[in-house]
Amino acid sequence: MKYSEINVRRKPRQSRAKLTQEALQESFVRLLHERPANKITIREITDLAGVGLGTFYEYFSKKEDLIALTIHLHVKHNAEQMKTYAQSLMQLSTALDLSAYLQQMIHFQIEQVQGQQFLWAQVFLLERQISSIEIYQKSYAMMVDMWRCILAPFEAEIALDRLALNMQRVCYGFISQTLLIQPEFDDWHILKEDMMMAIHPLSYPHTPR
The missing domain is CATH 1.10.357 (Tetracycline Repressor; domain 2)
Known part of the structure; x- marks a missing residue:
């Protein structure tokens, strides 16, 4: 399924929030070196980024939005x-x-x-x-x-x-x-x-x- 737009639930306005979103992106890219995107779970992304699962959903509704x-x-x-x-x-x-x-x-x-x-x-x-x-x-x-x-x-x-x-x-x-x-x-x-x-x-x- 393809998505018509990038759905970001919350745009980072503070430096800490921006760093959190960047950490999620960087974790996803690091995991890409190990396995295809469809094999990467949101839990793996958040664990590597050092944030909770709930934090991910503060910014994104699904993995495809992060991608x-x-x-x-x-x-x-x-x-x-x-x-x-x-x-x-x-x-x-x-x-x-x-x-x-x-x-x-x-x-x-x-x-x-x-x-x-x-x-x-x-x-x-x-x-x-x-x-x-x-x-x-x-x-x-x-x-x-x-x-x-x-x-x-x-x-x-x-x-x-x-x-x-x-x-x-x-x-x-x-x-x-x-x-x-x-x-x-x-x-x-x-x-x-x-x-x-x-x-x-x-x-x-x-x-x-």
Whole structure:
């Protein structure tokens, strides 16, 4: 069964409550390294987090809500890292052209995914199992917005919305499909080369007519 939205019973407003929710997420991720998500119980999550079962239900109505939130926050964190890196690139070099800029961003994205390969493979798998089309669309739109922000310095040269969408199509498609089929994939330099070839035609200016 897939869920149309992430149902969080209580959003953490105090630092202690936030730490508790983060501890539940971290415990779930740690347990994922031992067994599939459908084999993990709420009791195991709370025991590892060091909280009572009742505490879990203060925040979530079911395990799937915790999983959905964990996926969302992981993707959101990656988007924030990408935007921060893009800003640093623009600050370091004012002469960086669009093609070189996109290559740098692809390289950084590959490094981020490779550094947490197991977790990303699980995220893509669980996304298919847990997320409804509504949740998926919101997540996808968030990533397209990320690319729109990253590409904004070149807005005068490109069709910004179109290129942002296409960059998300390329990056998400190549990486997610690779890890869904081969969770222990290790030919990252080849994948990077293939992604570079795919984005090469996109890197040419194509201002709207």
